[in-house]
Amino acid sequence: MGILFKDVSYAYKGVKDDRFEAINGINLKIKDGEFVAIIGKTGSGKSTLVQHMNALLQPSKGTVEIYGNILPKKRKQKIGPIRKHVGLVFQFPEYQLFEYTVLKDIMFGPKNFGLKEEEAEKKAREAAKLVGLGDEILERSPFRISGGQMRRTAIAGILAMEPHVLVLDEPTRGLDPQGAKEVMELFNKIHEEYNKTIVLVSHDMNIVSKYAKRIIVLKDGKIVFDGNREELFLSSNFKDFSLEKPLALELMEYLSETLNIPFKPLFNEEDIISYLKELDL
Ligand SMILES: Nc1ncnc2c1ncn2[C@@H]1O[C@H](COP(=O)(O)OP(=O)(O)O)[C@@H](O)[C@H]1O
Ligand SMILES: [Mg+2]
Incomplete structure (x- = not known):
């Protein structure tokens, strides 16, 4: 089980050149329990690629298989069951907050997947504990807590849905070094203790090499490297992709x-x- 991409390309509709493929001919397999990083310059297709992993985008060509479910080509078909497997944490996830209290915000996802109020609350409280949000925070408005707490709230909301995979699109962006370290340690803990698969998009080579054993490099929408971190950084490979050591x-x-x-x-x-x-x- 896991995530499988076969010859996947994606072209955004409604743009000037709608034949331009933001990702092109992607072949990829991510197994349960991996910690994978996806790196590459701005515009190389990282966000487009990972948005297929929870069916936010559906491929223009090729197939994406998520835990045994093939992504439908048509928008109308049900993708809820697919989405349950993979939680996507956006850049600046705090922009997704909207409820009256932190607790209600974290409960939103599990309720949306059909859990009853009490069951959703139970999951939400567990997730809050996991990300280190104290009980006193849970009744506050998500707009009256610190930036770090907002980010933790958004992450808890995703964890409460109990996905197998967490996809993190530049999760440390906009955080100070201490904040960045804390979030990364949190994700690493979730990976190690709860055995979640992590797909991390980042351009920080220090973060990427510290946590991810496997690294995928994208260039102009194509995979130009897929291997372990030693292979990438101990050879001259990384220079070819203008990455920093x-x-x-x-x-x-x-x-x-x-x-x-x-x-x-x-x-x-x-x-x-x-x-x-x-x-x-
Ligand atoms: N919503 C969109 N509409 C049209 N083009 C887009 C959209 N999002 C991204 N693109 C284009 O797709 C390409 C890949 O972008 P993206 O996946 O965001 O790359 P990255 O995350 O690596 O910066 C870029 O050329 C970008 O301009
Ligand atoms: Mg991006």
Whole structure:
């Protein structure tokens, strides 16, 4: 089970050149439990690609299969059951908030999928706890809480629907470094402890390499690389795609040279510190 793209292309309708394909000939398989990053320049098709994963867009050509369901070509057909598998967190998810209280906002999704009030509330409270929103926040208006809390509310709303997959389209955009770290740690926890599949769109190589083991690079709507992070950043591959080398890896290279210690492909500062301690220099 998982997500499968076969020769998928998408052309936006109603634009000047409606034959222009924002994504073109995409073949892709994402299995349960993976943490995948999708990177590429602005306009390379990342958002268009991931919006197919929860049926927000339906392919112009090819097929998309979500947990055994083929996306219908026609808009009218029911896509609710497909959408339940994959939760999409947009850029600036706080813009999706609209209810009177934080709790009601988080309950909206599960209720929409047919859960009764009490059951939806139970799921909402669990999700709120998971993202670290205290009980005192739940009765407040979602417009009278901090930016970080708004983002957590939006994320809880998606988690409350219990999707298998979380698709995150630039989830750290507009956050300060501390806020960005907190949200990423939250997603990582959701991945590790609750075994959710994560598809992360980001242009921050440090974030991408720290959390995602598999990286897909898009260029002009096509996949130009799909492999593990070591393959991408330890070869000259990343230069061909004009990507920056992750800082942690650069630090590791520098340390191995100056301290004359064996190089290890580490993408996380904490791992480097543990490694240095282990060596007992
Ligand atoms: N709603 C839209 N209508 C028309 N063209 C769009 C729309 N959204 C994106 N595009 C075009 O599709 C291409 C891919 O965009 P997008 O998927 O947003 O890329 P990315 O997320 O990598 O920045 C770009 O050329 C963009 O201008
Ligand atoms: Mg985008």
